[in-house]
Amino acid sequence: MDERGLPITVEDVADDDDLSGDREQESETPSLPHTRRVDDVLEIWRIDDEWWRIPICRRYVEVVLEGGRHVVLFEDVDTGTWYEQKP
């Protein structure tokens, strides 16, 4: 994201084929062996919920990777950590 919160192209995005079967996979420091370029950012949205329990504040980005695969990533707004959303 740039300073206005708008998307910029990211280089390193994990390919889920190489990740474990967890539904959400932390990737704070992407150092995964297989990476793909982002061809397009399809949509950005945000979720705020459960603030009365354990707050969920996430910024989601749906991207198209080179090769055409769709990936949904999200950032935990409070910690700045990025995750990949598994279908």
Place this chain on the structure above:
Amino acid sequence: MYIELHCHSAFSFLDGASLPEQLVLEAADLEYPALALTDHHGIYGSMAFAQSAKHLGIQPITGAELTLLDGAHVTLLAETPEGYANLCRLVTEAHLGREDRRDPRLDFASLETRHEGLIVLSGCREGLLPRVLHAEGLSAARRFADRCRAVFGRERFFVELQRNAVRGDRHLTQTLAEIADSAGLSIVATGNVHYHRQERAHLHDALTAIRHRATLDGSHDVRKPNSEFFLRRPRDVAATFRDRPDAIANTHVIAERCAAFDLTKDLGYTFPDFRGAERQTAPKALAELCRIKLDEFYPPDSPHRTEAEQRLTEELWLVEHHGLCGFFLVYHDLFELAREVGAEVRRGTRRAMSGLLPGRGRGSSVSSIICYFLGLSHIDPIASRLFLGRFLNETLASVPDIDLDFPREIREELIRRVYQRYGEEHTGLVCSFPTYRLRSAVRELGKVLDLPTGEIEQVARLASHRSAGALREELSKLPGFAGRVNAPLWRDLCDLAEEIAGLPRHISQHVGGMIISSRPLVEIVPLERSAMPDRVVCQWDKDSCDDARFIKIDFLALGMLSLVEECVELVAHKQGSPPDLSRIDFEDEAVYDQICAGDTVGLFQIESRAQIQMIRRTRPQNLEDLAVEVAIVRPGPIVGGAVNPFVRRREAQRHARAQGLEYEPPLDHPLLKDALAETLGVIIYQDQVLQVCQGLAGFTAGQAEALRRAMSRRRSRNLMEDFWEEFLQGASRRGVSEPLAHKVFEQVVAFSEFGFPKSHAAAFGLLAYQSAWLRHYHPVEYYTALFNNQPMGFYSLDALGRDAKRHGVEVQLPHINRSDVYCSVEDRVLRIGLGFIRDCGWDIAEAVVRERERNGPYRSLGDLVRRAPIKLSRDAIENLVWVGACDDFGLTRRELLWQVGLWLPPKTEPRGPARARRQLELPLSHPYERLRFGTIAADERVVAEYEVLGFSASGHPFSLVQDALPSGVLRSDTLVSREHGDVIHVAGLVVARQRPETARGFTFILLEDEAGMMNAIVRPKVYERNRIAIRSEPFLWIAGTLAKDDGTVNIIAEEVRPLTLKPKSGATPSSRPSTTTRSPYRFLKQLRRNAPDAKSWG
């Protein structure tokens, strides 16, 4: 530059989390040049919004978001005055055209025919186009866009695009933009704002859950998906729409177009014109009318004639100067209408000949001689030396209020007649907006957070503060809750309560304000149905109506007038003719003796605990003194520190007079003499606030008028404080020192709190005296009327019933063959009506009485069950038996209850809506009906009375537990003989509990024992220590010291506990077995469940 055109405030009721003023402030911070307010189904907050926006240099745009019949939303903005009128009509139609008043919807066809001057936006994600797109697909959406273009024109219809970081926004807005492009329509960006700052999103979630009656967990589907619905920085929104800059540019275009309408000055409201006979001008007609009355009310030999003439000349000049002659004549016309209504309502009754006015004036208008002549006031303003300036002055900025009180039934009919006379489109009641306070906030927010109901209720009941913002402080002091302040969920509760404080909850009806307009009112402010049938309210409250320069007519229902009407009727029935209350002796010593003794329970305005304390020390001797009594126990004089000096000076005055001396009250400054001499140097009336400012600080009439307006507004303290500089400068010019000016100004500002003008106090003082006179000379009739006109006043029926007994009135239980529907008079007896019985109700009681009148008295329980209306349930019949209504059938109550079981099926058996009959058509005997049972005990009777009637007619429950009261408890009637400073113990039923905001944390408890009432004062520390008992126990034991001061007796509480009773001792049998309880412990337990709630304030 982006301008927000879609913005909800808290006036979207549970779908907006910020006040209009908060949105405006935030917009100013973000440097918005203009802002629209588009609340759901109305413009409730638009006037406050517009005033506030203009104050900060922001262009306010007036609009609303309406829901169409199919559920689609559409956003409408007023471009021109015509568009605004159309907006009001459309909003009105959405409300009045529906069966369910809570679900306003508009037919799209109406919008198609009435859109001139409006800018139509296609709505949010639930809007016109998105719904068609979602439900019927792209082609249908394109066709619909074409239709909108054809109907509204491309200049008036804009496709609305919203990007709030909601999944699907991008695709939706791109599709909508394509549809717009292909249809030749313009697009516009909007933010769908629901709160002014992002952190308010939590409150919005909670409000949404409240709206859906769900918890936060259970409202996931209806809550907003994120916190992006706040007022964003214009450049951030522009960046979000950088792919469609035209969507941003069009916000500016629309705002510029909407500048053609200014809500604060383009309303075009006018009061109906006077239509004089033979083309007589209004000033001439008014003057003629008044001159005739002048001769009648002030004949040439009247001592007030000259002054009255001068006052009339002055008022007529002022009225003509302000162009208000027609206004007064229309009021006269309304009062004549009220006379007709009053005559019709009273026709056929004995009080028809009593000379009772249909209603009475109240408020500042009572000071006007014109109002006196027109019948709008019943107080002689010259004889009562009433100050005119509060009502009418040369620089009047708004039309003066004329408030009229009516008995309830006359008011109901009068409102209907006003609708008929001026037309439904021209008339509406003023609304009000109940706001969240501590209790409502705790209850509703506690529910959505899913906190334990019992604990939430405990907090709500035990809390002392009224403002929801004080919840954190409150919790930290509450026993058992102090640790919760930072606990999960409770912390959220505190945060949310702080934010919700003062937000409007829903629309309600103002107590009596009515607006009449010569131009259709529906074109000036939308109308909607009130919760009461046949009532229509406008969407603006008192302040917005004032800002709109509407003329508000206050038709108020005053329960005491209904009581007086009924009492006069009962007296007329007894003595053949009604008393003429305008000609009674207003100097009657016997009446004043009773008042001065503090024997004022049940009287108008002088009955409260504080009033009784005051009256014993100030000892009023005439109507003028009574006016002071009515006015002094109010927040204005209390906060201004007027009360204690007045009481002391009044006592000094009395002592001086007793010695034949003149009393000169001390004054802070000689310049205050004219204004304050009559109230012994302190400010008691609102009028005196203006007089003080004129006298001490040389305020001009214009300044005084501005101060008067400030005084009558919400949040008036801030507005009044703004006058300090002017006050100080004026006072300095007159040689007044700054400390003294400051001291007096503090007293002036204190009247930002509630206070009375003298004219109002005079009107109420008169009614207070008339109520005292009626009670003194006709106590049975008075108490009967008092019972029948509840709820009113300071006391429960329980306390009133015992006060009636102290005045020699016997209160008798309902009787199936003697009671009427309401309470009635039987010689010296007040007979309780059948309608007072639980589960019976007025309609059923009426049917029971009708059957008795038609076919004779009920002869037995079986006869009652056979003949009574089918709706008289088994519960109601049992209740009748429990309170002795069937005692005359010759059986004990237990035997009667047994018979109920014989004639009627068990409660658990499925049956119809009322009771099923079993072999009841023939008066056959039942084989088991002659079984014998003993009677019920005295304590069971008392418990039954509380349970069934809500009060005990048999006497105070303590009469049955005297022996069981804790050792050392004194009866209230023995306190007078005790010494000041004595340490004492008392116990009693809590009649009232007060913790006024003006009392700096002190709490006052009114306790009643068998002998009467006593007043306990609880200091803040004692209160905190004993809070649970004080706030929740119906029976209390109090230890404290006695404080006696010039006729008043108080207990300064040191310890307050729930009352416990000693177990009954077998060794000392009571000498009065029939009037004592079998088990004091059980009796108290049952009473605690059934005792009437204490009247509680604060």
